[in-house]
Amino acid sequence: MNKSIFSLAVLLLAFTGVARAQEPDSLSYFREMNEVNDDADTSMMLVRPIDTVATDDKYVKIILFNDHTWDYIELERPDIDTTGLFEDWDIESIHAFRDVKVADLPESVDLLLVDSSHQFVAPMIGRRSSTFKYRRGRPHNGVDLPLRIGDTIRSPFDGVVRYVGGGKATGGYGNLVVIRHPNGLETYYGHLSERLVVENDIVAAGEPIGLGGSTGRSTGPHLHFETRYMGKPFDPERVINFDNGTLRDTLLTLKRHYFNIGSHYGMSDKQSKNVTAAQYYTVKKGDTLGKIAQKHHTTVNALCKLNGISSKKVLRIGQRLRVR
Numbered sequence: 484m485n486k487s488i489f490s491l492a493v494l495l496l497a498f499t500g501v502a503r504a505q506e507p508d509s510l511s512y513f514r515e516m517n518e519v520n521d522d523a524d525t526s527m528m529l530v531r532p533i534d535t536v537a538t539d540d541k542y543v544k545i546i547l548f549n550d551h552t553w554d555y556i557e558l559e560r561p562d563i564d565t566t567g568l569f570e571d572w573d574i575e576s577i578h579a580f581r582d583v584k585v586a587d588l589p590e591s592v593d594l595l596l597v598d599s600s601h602q603f604v605a606p607m608i609g610r611r612s613s614t615f616k617y618r619r620g621r622p623h624n625g626v627d628l629p630l631r632i633g634d635t636i637r638s639p640f641d642g643v644v645r646y647v648g649g650g651k652a653t654g655g656y657g658n659l660v661v662i663r664h665p666n667g668l669e670t671y672y673g674h675l676s677e678r679l680v681v682e683n684d685i686v687a688a689g690e691p692i693g694l695g696g697s698t699g700r701s702t703g704p705h706l707h708f709e710t711r712y713m714g715k716p717f718d719p720e721r722v723i724n725f726d727n728g729t730l731r732d733t734l735l736t737l738k739r740h741y742f743n744i745g746s747h748y749g750m751s752d753k754q755s756k757n758v759t760a761a762q763y764y765t766v767k768k769g770d771t772l773g774k775i776a777q778k779h780h781t782t783v784n785a786l787c788k789l790n791g792i793s794s795k796k797v798l799r800i801g802q803r804l805r806v807r
């Protein structure tokens with residue numbers, strides 16, 4: 484609500500500002516307006532906007548004048564090249580390209596992130612409390628950025644909202660927004676307290692898309708931020724330096740080995756290719772080393788070596804064992 488009042492005020496200010504600053508143009512505009520309305524007093528020159536009304540298209544508003552005339556006003560619309568943007572466009576599922584495997588991705592793909600007409604704005608700035616890695620027995624597919632509930636989260640690039648969800652539908656993500664950018668990159672925003680956009684919304688770089696929160700599987704207010712290409716996550720720090728809120732580079736060369744969960748920004752290609760993610764398992768009631776080994780397609784011997792334990796070790800429920 485505040486946002487719409489604010490944009491209304493900006494719009495009115497901008498409009499009256501234009502009317503004063505560029506009198507000849509605006510006067511002829513007002514004359515045309517009056518001619519459209521048969522009942523209007525055509526001698527009246529000072530037609531003032533008194534209100535605006537939203538339309539289904541957020542970039543088009545209806546502007547009402549004090550002489551009962553109205554007109555459409557078109558706000559500046561981000562110029563988005565949509566070639567390929569809507570490939571596998573799925574607004575029902577959190578992840579797109581679910582049939583595509585990492586092995587199907589190109590060895591390397593260049594994504595242009597910004598150019599003269601497409602800017603970058605940091606979604607938020609802050610230290611990371613967790614990174615792209617295997618964590619507590621499951622992949623943590625993004626970075627965590629602590630915040631205060633209600634902090635504004637912005638779209639880093641122009642794009643179109645592909646998915647918005649919350650509650651049971653998104654599981655651990657809590658309130659989630661997913662934005663597809665024109666180069667095919669997707670950005671994910673989890674644990675939001677508020678979602679400010681809906682599916683198929685066009686968003687400009689810097690536009691607020693949600694408010695920070697702690698919904699879903701979250702131990703405290705933070706933004707869970709992911710970057711994905713063809714549905715596959717990679718380290719967001721390859722794109723954004725969160726310490727100072729800048730882009731690493733205008734061009735992102737995305738290599739297939741970046742999609743290994745242990746591959747992160749700053750690694751050499753050799754290190755990144757060699758990454759085999761450690762995997763952990765939490766011991767449950769009735770588990771034995773034999774059962775756990777079988778479940779994870781490994782041997783008791785390998786488990787003991789990995790964890791530095793003897794095969795006679797008594798397992799504790801809740802204990803974490805490395806299984807890979």
Ligand SMILES: [Zn+2]
Pocket residue numbers: 613623625626627706707708
């Ligand atoms: Zn997270």
